[in-house]
Amino acid sequence: MKTFILLASVLLPGINIAIAGTLSEREIYLSATLLERVFPLADNTRAISHSFSAEEKNQMMNTLGSFRLRDSLLVIASSKQGTLLGFAVVDHVRGKDQPITYCIVVDPSLHVMTTEILVYRESYGGEVQRRSWLDQFIGKSPDDQLRPGRDIKNITGATISARSVTLGVAQILTVLRIVEPRLLRELQ
Template identity: 40%
Template sequence: MKHAWTSAVLLTTLSQQAHAVQYLNTEQAQKALFPQATGFTEQDWLLTPSQLAAVEQLAGQRPNNPHVRVLKAQQGQAVLGYVVLDSVIGKYDLIDYAVGLNADATVKQIEIMAYRESHGFEIRSPAWRAQFAGKSASHGLRVGDGIANISGATLSCTHVTDGVRRIAAVAQVMLRP
């Protein structure tokens, strides 16, 4: 009896882990977001208390950390944009993603880097991710208002969208005068 119970627990654990997929590492995400970049420079944006409040007002949520790791994409001396790596909780596990931002703080593109949930992996589809292009923190970055939901992936859609909106708000506060 004890052996059957142990086997059932092991099978359940293995089946849950089998859904974890690493799609891109940091370097691959950078190149996917900015294929024409000749280099990436790491930056650390430190948000002041007033900037944190501005982000919260724009995004409807406050960043978890005032330090934001940013990778500036460059082609020679020209700044192409920025890459921000982030994670949000799906239903139970983290979703790692990268946001490519244009120099004007609008979203260029997003990439799903790792997905650990058993359902909702459809958020990685090019059609769903393409909805983010050109959007800003204050325009069209909400599920049901600019971003379509995917049946069976509601929490993943909502949480990634909220995360992208937060990152776009941080970029707007940091990049726009």
């Protein structure tokens, strides 16, 4: 398996950030600034890579099917004086034919605090970036149903993008519920 380390340039004055993986520097930077906004009192923000255990993979396979199975999840967590405030997960879903990069921020009980589209590439469907649409996810947890067009509104002219992001958020929440016990220990 091909692995690599990518050391990013300095993105904020006086702060060294080392990142890796398929997220671009800009995406990491955007999600870190998003966390800063959501948790202005945080005194520590760090990224961890959670590697899925065999048991977690099995559970994911049973709940989600194998079509998006991977080996690890990148989580960026904010804490204050050692207490976890919440964390962000960045992921991509496919729009009509290009990836949509989005970020969800959840509190330690896995309730969505905010959702943001970090990079939108397609020429249609950009309405999913609207605050009024994204705010529908606030407060949702893995226990809530997130059915496109029912629990989360569709958008005329942006059906594919709205659907993809809705299913993406639902999937991430399901994954978080499965990895919750181990992940929260790792984040302590």
